[in-house]
Amino acid sequence: MNAAQVLNGIALGSLLMVLSSGLAMIYGLRGVTNFAHGALYMSGAYIAYSVSLHVSFWLALVVVPVALALIGVVLELVFFRPLQNRSHIELGLVTFGLALIAERVVVLIWGEKTLSVDPPPGLRGTTSLFGVEYPTFRLAIIVAAVVMAVALVTWLRRTRTGLYIRAASQDLETAGIMGIDVNRISLIVVSLGAALAGLAGALAAPYVSLDPGMGDTFLIIVLIVVVVGGVGSIAGAMISGMALGIIQTLTTVWSPSVAVVVPYVALVVVLLWRPQGLAGRRV
Amino acid sequence: MAVFEARGLSVRYGAVLANSDVDVSLESGQVHGVIGPNGAGKSTFIDALSGRKRPSAGQVVLDGEDITGRSVRWRRSHGISRSFQRTSIFSSMTVGRQLEMVARRNDEPDLAGIIDTLGLGEVVDRVCGEIAYGTQRSVDLAIALIGRPRVVLLDEPCAGLVADEAVRMLQHVRELCRERNVAALLVEHDVDGVFRTCDVITVLDLGKVLSSGAPDQVRADPNVIRAYLGSAA
Amino acid sequence: MTATTLPEVSQSNAEVPAGRRSRRGLVFGLTVAVVVAAVGYAVPYVIKDTYTMSLAVEAALLGLLALGIGFLARHLGLISLGHTSFFGGAAYAVGVGVNHYGWSMTQSFAFGVLVGTALSLVMGVLVVRASGMGFLMLTLALSQALYQLCVQTSFRPLTGAYDGLLISFRPDDTFAGVNASDLQNPGLFWPIVWIVLIVCVVAVWLLGRSPFGTILEGVRENEERMRFSNYNTFRPRLAAFVLSGLVASLGGALFALNGAYVSPDILGFSRAGDSLIAAMVGGLGSLIGPLLGTGLYVWGEAHLNTGGNLHLYTGIALIVVLVFLPGGVTGTLQRIWRRLRKERPGMGGRR
Numbered sequence A: 001m002n003a004a005q006v007l008n009g010i011a012l013g014s015l016l017m018v019l020s021s022g023l024a025m026i027y028g029l030r031g032v033t034n035f036a037h038g039a040l041y042m043s044g045a046y047i048a049y050s051v052s053l054h055v056s057f058w059l060a061l062v063v064v065p066v067a068l069a070l071i072g073v074v075l076e077l078v079f080f081r082p083l084q085n086r087s088h089i090e091l092g093l094v095t096f097g098l099a100l101i102a103e104r105v106v107v108l109i110w111g112e113k114t115l116s117v118d119p120p121p122g123l124r125g126t127t128s129l130f131g132v133e134y135p136t137f138r139l140a141i142i143v144a145a146v147v148m149a150v151a152l153v154t155w156l157r158r159t160r161t162g163l164y165i166r167a168a169s170q171d172l173e174t175a176g177i178m179g180i181d182v183n184r185i186s187l188i189v190v191s192l193g194a195a196l197a198g199l200a201g202a203l204a205a206p207y208v209s210l211d212p213g214m215g216d217t218f219l220i221i222v223l224i225v226v227v228v229g230g231v232g233s234i235a236g237a238m239i240s241g242m243a244l245g246i247i248q249t250l251t252t253v254w255s256p257s258v259a260v261v262v263p264y265v266a267l268v269v270v271l272l273w274r275p276q277g278l279a280g281r282r283v
Numbered sequence B: 001m002a003v004f005e006a007r008g009l010s011v012r013y014g015a016v017l018a019n020s021d022v023d024v025s026l027e028s029g030q031v032h033g034v035i036g037p038n039g040a041g042k043s044t045f046i047d048a049l050s051g052r053k054r055p056s057a058g059q060v061v062l063d064g065e066d067i068t069g070r071s072v073r074w075r076r077s078h079g080i081s082r083s084f085q086r087t088s089i090f091s092s093m094t095v096g097r098q099l100e101m102v103a104r105r106n107d108e109p110d111l112a113g114i115i116d117t118l119g120l121g122e123v124v125d126r127v128c129g130e131i132a133y134g135t136q137r138s139v140d141l142a143i144a145l146i147g148r149p150r151v152v153l154l155d156e157p158c159a160g161l162v163a164d165e166a167v168r169m170l171q172h173v174r175e176l177c178r179e180r181n182v183a184a185l186l187v188e189h190d191v192d193g194v195f196r197t198c199d200v201i202t203v204l205d206l207g208k209v210l211s212s213g214a215p216d217q218v219r220a221d222p223n224v225i226r227a228y229l230g231s232a233a
Numbered sequence C: 001m002t003a004t005t006l007p008e009v010s011q012s013n014a015e016v017p018a019g020r021r022s023r024r025g026l027v028f029g030l031t032v033a034v035v036v037a038a039v040g041y042a043v044p045y046v047i048k049d050t051y052t053m054s055l056a057v058e059a060a061l062l063g064l065l066a067l068g069i070g071f072l073a074r075h076l077g078l079i080s081l082g083h084t085s086f087f088g089g090a091a092y093a094v095g096v097g098v099n100h101y102g103w104s105m106t107q108s109f110a111f112g113v114l115v116g117t118a119l120s121l122v123m124g125v126l127v128v129r130a131s132g133m134g135f136l137m138l139t140l141a142l143s144q145a146l147y148q149l150c151v152q153t154s155f156r157p158l159t160g161a162y163d164g165l166l167i168s169f170r171p172d173d174t175f176a177g178v179n180a181s182d183l184q185n186p187g188l189f190w191p192i193v194w195i196v197l198i199v200c201v202v203a204v205w206l207l208g209r210s211p212f213g214t215i216l217e218g219v220r221e222n223e224e225r226m227r228f229s230n231y232n233t234f235r236p237r238l239a240a241f242v243l244s245g246l247v248a249s250l251g252g253a254l255f256a257l258n259g260a261y262v263s264p265d266i267l268g269f270s271r272a273g274d275s276l277i278a279a280m281v282g283g284l285g286s287l288i289g290p291l292l293g294t295g296l297y298v299w300g301e302a303h304l305n306t307g308g309n310l311h312l313y314t315g316i317a318l319i320v321v322l323v324f325l326p327g328g329v330t331g332t333l334q335r336i337w338r339r340l341r342k343e344r345p346g347m348g349g350r351r
Helices: A003-030 A037-054 A057-080 A088-110 A136-158 A160-170 A172-177 A182-204 A214-229 A234-254 A256-273 A276-280 B042-050 B072-077 B095-105 B111-117 B133-145 B163-179 B191-197 B215-220 B222-229 C007-014 C019-041 C050-076 C083-099 C105-127 C132-150 C153-159 C186-209 C211-221 C223-228 C234-259 C269-282 C289-303 C310-323 C328-343
Strands: A126-129 A132-135 B004-013 B016-026 B031-035 B057-062 B080-082 B151-155 B183-187 B200-205 B208-213
Touching: A003 A037, A003 A132, A003 A136, A003 A160, A003 A182, A003 A214, A003 A234, A037 A057, A037 A088, A037 A182, A037 A214, A057 A088, A057 A182, A088 A214, A088 C132, A088 C269, A088 C310, A126 A136, A132 A136, A136 A160, A136 A182, A136 A234, A160 A172, A160 A182, A172 A182, A214 A234, A214 A256, A214 C132, A214 C269, A234 A256, A256 C132, A256 C153, B004 B042, B016 B031, B016 B042, B016 B057, B016 B183, B016 B200, B016 B208, B031 B042, B031 B163, B031 B191, B042 B080, B042 B151, B042 B183, B072 B080, B072 C223, B080 B133, B095 B111, B095 B133, B095 C211, B111 B133, B111 B163, B133 B151, B133 B163, B163 B183, B163 B191, B200 B215, B200 B222, B208 B215, B208 B222, B215 B222, C019 C186, C050 C083, C050 C186, C050 C211, C050 C234, C050 C269, C050 C289, C083 C105, C083 C132, C083 C153, C083 C234, C083 C269, C105 C132, C105 C234, C132 C153, C132 C269, C186 C211, C186 C234, C211 C223, C211 C234, C269 C289, C269 C310, C269 C328, C289 C310, C289 C328
Parallel strands: B031 B183, B031 B200, B080 B151, B151 B183
Antiparallel strands: A126 A132, B004 B016, B004 B057, B200 B208
16 A cells, blocks of 8 residues: 555545535425436536647536536426435436436437546646555545535525524424525525536546446446445535545555445445434435 | 323433423224324324333333334334325335235235225326325325234324315224224324314323323313313414 | 335226126136137247347247246235346256256256246345335345345356356257257247246236235235234235246246257346337236337347447337327337227216
8 A cells, every 4th residue: 555546445435526516505495316417527628628638627517517508407496306205216217317328328429438638737737645656536526526615615604695504404394493494495405516516527537438338337336335424414425425426436556346345335325224324314 | 991102201312301201091983083283292102102202201001011122013013003294105115006016915815995984086096196185195104004903003194284185184093993993093183183083182292291181171271271182373 | 115116906896896896807818818829829820030030039038037026016016127037047056056056957957947946035024114215225125235245256167257157058959949059049949938928927926916925916006004904914925926037937948948058148237228128118907018028128139239229219218108108009009008998988987
């Protein structure tokens, strides 16, 4: 185990942290297990690819969250809001269908071939850290993710909207009765969650290569992270995302076969030991 | 000797003590009524007796044996059954099918008798979710009575029933309990009904036993009048 | 309680009539099964084209998978993304039996079914106490864990990892009287899979009408009252799960015999989703709904997959069914049928 591997773990954990916070927020508020989250991440990465190619990566970091936020708005207005009285499974499966469509659309636009994005000038090359030469861009991912995490938590804890979100995540009905405009809050949360997923994709683009399967790969892991971290708990999701990233990367060094099953084992253990994980939090 | 007893039963919901040191004893063939204002802890009491909720203190005793830790299924298989305040039936099945299903598991020699007494003969082939609410309550009760349980805990069987339905329900309860020598606990809101139907009455208030004894005794108890009966009709 | 997307399920089960009528229904159903079986036998003589025949075989094999998924959904209201584990697991086990242990096809088939069913027992024990979304997540997670294990390079000698498993049947070996190379001929394989499919459909149908089926419905409807009526609710659930796994395993083992090749994709997320979507589009509330859906899926895979767009259509179909046509194709047809019956003069609607 050396510093580079630990940093890799933290880098992966950072991406998981950003992705899972979005998913946890959407679940906490709308009760939707967003199977389309992987597709949102993928879309972010592919849009970042195009924007980087034609303009610059920095612009991509702005365009992607905005574009994904708009997609989030559509998700909320067209699907989550009208269907809010359906069961969780139905909503989850709807997002599953959306994911299938979205992933196909991405391939239709960008093709099947694996694509790669270069890190922006300024973040290329390596930096000397803890006795290793570590890719600078990955450090940037870590920094960006931590900044985002701090900003998100601060926003949730210090602002009024953040308070409403936390209240609604805890008990939607009571929050509504107490006058919180649940629809408005949901709109904010869903578009923010989508934007975060897209941002994760954009950040990941120079790190991982872009292929049509990238959404699915991350989806299951992120779903597991959110469940393990505690349903509706955004901080919990973020912490477990970082933890899983580190644990998985380090376990891979020791035994790749075992590392691969780690998230699944974690999910089974959590769901059996604290089944209120996903099944019971909301009615 | 009492068939079924609660001894010093206390039940806690977080910081709230829903039942506090409650003693109740049931005898075969007797209907023991439990009344009290809302929040008195009546439903919690049945939950604790039936195994649905674990008491924080005290014992549940069957034939002198402490069964406090026993599961819901164990209790049912040893003759302790209950009905539910919020009707708990199988909406998608016909009345006949669900009663047969329960009868298969709990040897019931005379299912037709139960169906007859409760007036369910006409709805046997009807889907339970589609019959009148009052009839659904009777089905709920029937399920509890199948298999000759020795102890039956009735949680507001008259809830949601119209006046004459409620009267009939209590008559059925009394008849069936006498017939089958059942020790019955009747938790009810309808005070007059309880006084008419029960042999012994316990009054709960804020989780504690306020008074207990024969109906006339309880009716005359100044504590009860002050706390409860005085305000009721 | 289970979160169910199947408002149609309660209705269709509620139509089960009592006593006398039910015996008539039994005879009628069995007669239909015999007739359908006989008709199905003739299919290879009608369809001379090998490609179409192979589609039919594929539909029948995947139909067994869908039947398993549908059984669980219909009687327990549980929606599973894990049944491809049993289908695929059984297929791999057949391959392992032949390649690794040198067993005959019949022995390997039995081994395959056994392994698939054992997998369903293991998964069932872990999964069956959950319901709704938690159940779905658990089945998904466990099935993907199995997929990940199968593609590990360390398991290459056993499973072939990402390349899949090529099964080398001995040329003189026979299964159900058909020799190894003929099994890969869809026309000759058809009678085998068709019979197994019909038998499983009838078995599942009878099971649903039996006291066991009633218990499952009771557990689905009101699990608490079942316990308060002295019923163990874990065991019937587990039994139902294992039975559904058994049916899926039969499909998988036959699949291996027919294809002589197992790709890890069969265990993957994509396949799991497809199998569930197919069953849902057909209609989880009826016995043949999942089979119908699988037929549509196989047809779609063959004719709508230009440029790999199949998932675009399955995604759209899923959303349309969920939002507008609950109960899938068969559920919608049932609703229309009921509405027509009500409007006939002189027919007081039984509903």
